[in-house]
Structures are given as structure tokens and as C-alpha cells.
Amino acid sequence: MPEPPPPRLDEIDVQLLDLLQRDAGRTLHDLGEWVGLSPSAVQRRIARYRKDGLITRQVAVLDPHRFGPTVLAAVLVTLDQESFEHHRAFAERMRSTPQVQQCYQVAGPWDYVVVLAARSMRECSRLGNRLFKADDNIRRYETLLVFDTVKTGLALPLPASQPSRSQDGRS
Amino acid sequence: MPEPPPPRLDEIDVQLLDLLQRDAGRTLHDLGEWVGLSPSAVQRRIARYRKDGLITRQVAVLDPHRFGPTVLAAVLVTLDQESFEHHRAFAERMRSTPQVQQCYQVAGPWDYVVVLAARSMRECSRLGNRLFKADDNIRRYETLLVFDTVKTGLALPLPASQPSRSQDGRS
DNA sequence: TCGGGCACGCAAGATTATTGCGTTCCGGCG
DNA sequence: CGCCGGAACGCAATAATCTTGCGTGCCCGA
Incomplete structure (x- = not known):
């Protein structure tokens, strides 16, 4: 059972993951500006999310009704x-x-x-x-x-940022 | 009711869209190799999908159970x-x-x-x-x-490639 | 048969992602 | 109390990827 204890996430992690699960098309620069971090720091965090399996994949969402009747x-x-x-x-x-x-x-x-x-x-x-x-x-x-799709998506409600992992070297 | 007639899709379009809705992380080069097209041609097609609203957005999929109990x-x-x-x-x-x-x-x-x-x-x-x-x-x-998630995703079954749009200048 | 539209490939040019390096902060340990 | 290792950061150089201009070939309609 591959269940290494859930990584501790600080507030920035939660913000990033939430941004990404709503729009993974942004640049590292944009993301960094949003959370107050440099592009490279953002990139390193995202790499870690992938390694830890928090982000499983990245997909394009298609609009069913643009393909004719659905x-x-x-x-x-x-x-x-x-x-x-x-x-x-x-x-x-x-x-x-x-x-x-x-x-x-x-x-x-x-x-x-x-x-x-x-x-x-x-x-x-x-x-x-x-x-x-x-x-x-x-x-x-x-x-x-289904008559009407009111809402669709796979977005998760993210847990409140745990105060842990407070050690970090940013100014 | 914004419903411009569904764009005609050739076989390559269908392949690309299907690849993208399963993994939007690939490079244009990879995609091009897969469908037998140059990166720029792939890029232009994808730009069109966006413009036509076939692709609505691009998201990162998170693994619910990596965030602790869900x-x-x-x-x-x-x-x-x-x-x-x-x-x-x-x-x-x-x-x-x-x-x-x-x-x-x-x-x-x-x-x-x-x-x-x-x-x-x-x-x-x-x-x-x-x-x-x-x-x-x-x-x-x-x-x-829910006891168990057997399958999850938003992938659409794509319509069979319509033989239309057969005019194209590739070798 | 000719001309326009469309998609292509190639090759710059621009943007974005990745990595190396030096620094700071923090916590543990002598 | 001071030193050391680990972790994360920013900056800057490098690498990779994306974007766009240009010239070509094909198909369709006139």
C-alpha cells in the first residue's frame, strides 16, 4: 500500500496547487508573481508535487458540446x-x-x-x-x-495550510 | 446560443485532441512525432482548438488520497x-x-x-x-x-474522424 | 487553366523552463 | 553558546520549448 505520509504543505503550496488545478497553463513567472516567489522556486515546488504524486497528470479539458450532440x-x-x-x-x-x-x-x-x-x-x-x-x-x-451540466471538474477542496514546514529561507 | 457548427476534424485532429485530453504535458515535438507533423503545424492546430473552444482549459489533476483522508x-x-x-x-x-x-x-x-x-x-x-x-x-x-473510485476523468469519446477537410499540403 | 485559400515545413526569434551557485535561515549537537 | 547540515531561496546562465515569418505545394472554384 503506497501511502507515504501526506507531505506537509505550507500556505504557498496550497495556493500553487489550487492555481494549478484550476489552470495549469500559466507560466512559472505568473505563478511566482501570484504567490510571491521566484520562477525557479515555483518550478522546484511543482517538481516536488509531481515526485510526491500530488499531481498525477495534466490534461486538456474538452467541451463536449463543441463536438456536436453529446x-x-x-x-x-x-x-x-x-x-x-x-x-x-x-x-x-x-x-x-x-x-x-x-x-x-x-x-x-x-x-x-x-x-x-x-x-x-x-x-x-x-x-x-x-x-x-x-x-x-x-x-x-x-x-x-443528464439535461444540463451545472458544474464539472475534478478540483479538490484543499486542506487548510498546515502551519508546519515553517523553515524556509525567503526574505 | 453560441453554437457555431462543430468544426470538421480530420484524423490528425482527433488523434491530437485525444492525446491532449489524456496528457497535456507533452511537447509540440512529441505530439508532432506521434501524429506525423512538425511542431509548428501541431502548434497551429492546437491554437485553433482553443480559438474554437474545443479545448476549454488545461488543468492539473491532483490525487485526492495523497492529501490525507478524503x-x-x-x-x-x-x-x-x-x-x-x-x-x-x-x-x-x-x-x-x-x-x-x-x-x-x-x-x-x-x-x-x-x-x-x-x-x-x-x-x-x-x-x-x-x-x-x-x-x-x-x-x-x-x-x-464512495467506497472506491474505479475510474475518474473527464475524457470524452471522440467522434470518428470525419473524412472531410482532406485538403492539406503535407508531404 | 488560373488564382485564392489553406496547411505545411523550415528556420529564426521570443518566451519559458531548468540548473548551478552562493546565500540565508533554522534546528540539532557538541 | 557556537558550529554544522539540511532545506529553500534568488539570481543568472543555459537549455528547451513555443511562436511567427516566409516560401511552397495542393485542392477547389471560377
């Missing part, structure tokens, strides 16, 4: 047999299906929440059939078609 | 009064709450699906109380605590 759906799923192997197989199918944006295993009567993105209602329907109806280990599933 | 939840919500104004107010609250990662308005008995990210179970609970219990226009809501 159908989103949230699907609630309950498996029939709950064996370890069945769960594994289901998860693997979700991971390997490009139209599956997100998949969470959850507590309660439902086992999974799945977010789908398809190019048409027809594809969305087919997808539901293929992923859930054709699987005879799915007890029940319910498709919640 | 609690995710999917919440299903049904409003009481369905007036336009009530919907607007709810949406605005979702947008302005950092712990709300995603919020979709959906068809069916439930009105919204909301994805929450909190630093602790306690914060998650408080958040539910603040966002939903304290709102007397919420008829009912159900919290699905």
Missing part, C-alpha cells in the same frame, strides 16, 4: 452476485470503456455510480445495453439522463 | 418546488461550493446528481446538512458514500 448520463447499478471476481470483472469493463468517464463503487442499495458520455442518444442506449443489460450479473440499473 | 460521495437530490428560480438558486449554490466537484441536472424522479469531495466524513456530513438539509426546498436527498 449525451451524458449517470447510471446507478446493482450487481446480482457480489463475489470479489464479479466486482473485479465489472470494474475492469468500466475502465476499458472509453465512454465511461467515471465509475464509483458506493455504499447502500446501489453498488456503482457510472457517468457515461456518448455521441448520441442511440449510442447511449446501445452502451447501456452492452454494459449492463447484456451482463447477466447485473440485478438492476437505472439511467439518469 | 471522502467522496454521490448525492441524489429532488427539489420540492420546481420553479425556475429555485433551480437557478440551487445551481448557483452548487457552483459556488468548492467541495462540489460535479453537478448534473437529470431526468426522472431525481432532479440532480451531485459529486462531493470532502476532507473527512465529518465535513462530508456537514456539507450534506448545509447544502441539502438546511434548504427547505429540498424534498429528499440520498447520499451514496
Whole structure:
């Protein structure tokens, strides 16, 4: 279980990470100006975030509706047999299906929440059939078609800056 | 309604966009090598994607569990009064709450699906109380605590490359 | 058949990122 | 109480990357 204790973050770290998770396109100079640090100091911190796995990757976010019609759906799923192997197989199918944006295993009567993105209602329907109806280990599933995307993103609420790591040599 | 007809995309466009939405950290040189184009040609295409709004932004993705304990939840919500104004107010609250990662308005008995990210179970609970219990226009809501994140991301399945835009001057 | 539009590659030129170095601050230890 | 090592900083030089101007080839429409 790769869980080295969460690195201690000072206020500047939190500011930087928050800036980056909202817009990773800025220059080191800009970032530095924002948090009051030189470009090289900013660069070194960011390198550390990467090394520590705080930043996993950097992605371009596409606008679904600029690619023509797009159908989103949230699907609630309950498996029939709950064996370890069945769960594994289901998860693997979700991971390997490009139209599956997100998949969470959850507590309660439902086992999974799945977010789908398809190019048409027809594809969305087919997808539901293929992923859930054709699987005879799915007890029940319910498709919640998305009318409107109010908010989207993967931004995390960052923990308040821990007062630790107070030793630093800036003026 | 700002909907200029979706730009036609050739196979290279699709490849580039797909590469970018999975890893926007590559250099123009790398991307060019991948799709068989010079760095400058790649740069010009990407500039166009931005101008056309295909790429909305570029973000760093953080690993929730590297920041210490993290609690995710999917919440299903049904409003009481369905007036336009009530919907607007709810949406605005979702947008302005950092712990709300995603919020979709959906068809069916439930009105919204909301994805929450909190630093602790306690914060998650408080958040539910603040966002939903304290709102007397919420008829009912159900919290699905996330046990495991099987898959996450915002990647779109890209449409098959349209054969259009076949005129281009590359060797 | 000719001309315009468009995308390309190449090669400067401009910007940005990276690294080496010397300095300061802090905490631990003799 | 003073010294030493570690960590982070700023500055400046270097390296890498991005951006842009220019000339060329291709396709389409006139």
C-alpha cells in the first residue's frame, strides 16, 4: 500500500496547487508573481508535487458540446452476485470503456455510480445495453439522463495550510 | 446560443485532441512525432482548438488520497418546488461550493446528481446538512458514500474522424 | 487553366523552463 | 553558546520549448 505520509504543505503550496488545478497553463513567472516567489522556486515546488504524486497528470479539458450532440448520463447499478471476481470483472469493463468517464463503487442499495458520455442518444442506449443489460450479473440499473451540466471538474477542496514546514529561507 | 457548427476534424485532429485530453504535458515535438507533423503545424492546430473552444482549459489533476483522508460521495437530490428560480438558486449554490466537484441536472424522479469531495466524513456530513438539509426546498436527498473510485476523468469519446477537410499540403 | 485559400515545413526569434551557485535561515549537537 | 547540515531561496546562465515569418505545394472554384 503506497501511502507515504501526506507531505506537509505550507500556505504557498496550497495556493500553487489550487492555481494549478484550476489552470495549469500559466507560466512559472505568473505563478511566482501570484504567490510571491521566484520562477525557479515555483518550478522546484511543482517538481516536488509531481515526485510526491500530488499531481498525477495534466490534461486538456474538452467541451463536449463543441463536438456536436453529446449525451451524458449517470447510471446507478446493482450487481446480482457480489463475489470479489464479479466486482473485479465489472470494474475492469468500466475502465476499458472509453465512454465511461467515471465509475464509483458506493455504499447502500446501489453498488456503482457510472457517468457515461456518448455521441448520441442511440449510442447511449446501445452502451447501456452492452454494459449492463447484456451482463447477466447485473440485478438492476437505472439511467439518469443528464439535461444540463451545472458544474464539472475534478478540483479538490484543499486542506487548510498546515502551519508546519515553517523553515524556509525567503526574505 | 453560441453554437457555431462543430468544426470538421480530420484524423490528425482527433488523434491530437485525444492525446491532449489524456496528457497535456507533452511537447509540440512529441505530439508532432506521434501524429506525423512538425511542431509548428501541431502548434497551429492546437491554437485553433482553443480559438474554437474545443479545448476549454488545461488543468492539473491532483490525487485526492495523497492529501490525507478524503471522502467522496454521490448525492441524489429532488427539489420540492420546481420553479425556475429555485433551480437557478440551487445551481448557483452548487457552483459556488468548492467541495462540489460535479453537478448534473437529470431526468426522472431525481432532479440532480451531485459529486462531493470532502476532507473527512465529518465535513462530508456537514456539507450534506448545509447544502441539502438546511434548504427547505429540498424534498429528499440520498447520499451514496464512495467506497472506491474505479475510474475518474473527464475524457470524452471522440467522434470518428470525419473524412472531410482532406485538403492539406503535407508531404 | 488560373488564382485564392489553406496547411505545411523550415528556420529564426521570443518566451519559458531548468540548473548551478552562493546565500540565508533554522534546528540539532557538541 | 557556537558550529554544522539540511532545506529553500534568488539570481543568472543555459537549455528547451513555443511562436511567427516566409516560401511552397495542393485542392477547389471560377
